[in-house]
Amino acid sequence: MLQNNYDVVVIGGGAGGVAAAIGAAQAGKKALLVERSSYLGGQATHCSIPTYDGFFTRHENSEQIAGGVASMVMEKLKQYRGCGEPLRSPWGNVMFPVNNEMTKIVLEELVMQSGAHLLLNSQLCDVVRNGNTIKSITLLTDGDKVQITAQAFVDASGDGNLVYLSGAEHTSPDVENLQFGSLLTRFGGVASEADVSPAALRAAIAQGKAAGITPLSKDSGFAMRIVGTEDVIAILCNEKVNPLDADSMTQGQIRARKQAMAYLDTFKRFLPGFEQAYVINTGPHIGIRESRHAVGEYALTGDDVVNAATVDDAIARGCWPIERHTSANKMQVYTWIKDDGYYEIPLRSLKSINIDNLWLAGRIISCDSEAFASVRVMGTAFLTGHAAGIAASMKNTSTENDIAAIQCELKRQGALI
Ligand SMILES: Cc1cc2nc3c(=O)[nH]c(=O)nc-3n(C[C@H](O)[C@H](O)[C@H](O)COP(=O)(O)OP(=O)(O)OC[C@H]3O[C@@H](n4cnc5c(N)ncnc54)[C@H](O)[C@@H]3O)c2cc1C
Structure with missing residues (x-):
């Protein structure tokens, strides 16, 4: 049953949000996952996107870099015959083909099994702050408005709706230059x-x-x-x-x-x-590649991506090249990652710069527009979401912001970092 207080509340049930809620619940916390649609999956299911990208490097000896919740999703999709074998795109990238209807079922089963509470048909519509901390959120349902408090929050809404409503720093879409x-x-x-x-x-x-x-x-x-x-x-x-x-x-x-x-x-x-x-x-929904960009403690850059940067506070890996869709009639343009390998994503890119109990997951993480064109894929969204959920679960504990403890819990949950 829905309660009015949680350890971690996650807004948005796409790849980032699903992984965040499962990560927090598997860390032993009381987690709530809120989604405004009647099913999970985000753009995979709203927009019928047929492949999860960012699970495997493009190298000729392709390596799986997505573990943890991402590999739980893969395994269950295989068990339910809801996916195909990884395949190369015409541009050599390795994609994981999925059936969108099976994805809905697999994701909701995994969330329920984790012990997180799943609340569909509920839209975040308001936020109350106390200084630099989010105190509560308000959800709009067909029945009523519902107010919920939590120790920590994760924005996995894709559009940065929690970021915006909480007054967290962000940049608004520059429509002319959006993908x-x-x-x-x-x-x-x-x-x-x-x-x-x-x-x-x-x-x-x-x-x-x-x-x-x-x-x-x-x-x-x-x-x-x-x-x-x-x-x-x-x-x-x-x-x-x-x-x-x-x-x-x-x-x-x-x-x-x-x-x-x-x-x-x-x-x-x-x-x-x-x-x-x-x-x-x-569709049903038009696929949106780019929207608000949240400002975190570190903005991942296009240089970090193409140079396969490594960092001490790595919590995830990204292996999809920079893929830009900036022309109405032309194909996408790629900038490749060095040696077709992967770069590391720092915890700092998942932490709002001005709201101290807000973490970022999925395509909303802090990065410049070049890096964004790589991190936005769903494989990477699962990975940043998983880390955001675990980091949020440590809010107000002795391991809050302790990168070694966060990395240790990620590894315990099967992440490849
Ligand atoms: C046309 C197109 C093709 C693409 N192709 C691929 C591909 O082949 N492979 C790939 O991996 N990626 C692909 N991508 C990128 C990828 O789909 C997205 O970047 C990815 O879905 C981001 O995941 P996310 O979890 O951050 O956000 P989303 O998938 O956008 O999920 C966000 C969720 O939050 C919910 N939400 C938003 N606001 C609220 C609110 N106020 N209250 C409650 N819920 C809310 C939304 O309903 C949604 O379910 C494509 C994108 C587009 C547009």
């Missing part, structure tokens, strides 16, 4: 031999554009079969939206759905094997 959002589209009725490589998509879209089909944004993109099905999921419909402005989101999502229908028309006419294709679903 594009993309609405994913799932196609059924595709022949099993259809080629969905970037080159095949490019050739079909060029013909669609030449034939005057509109609106189409990307000239090519990434598409793959969804684990356990013949359906194809494609990342094509780019839109520049302000993720914090509902009106901008509304217009962007309407335009993106029109794009999805235009891509269907294009592929039915110009992509062999798509003659009988139809749209199974879009």
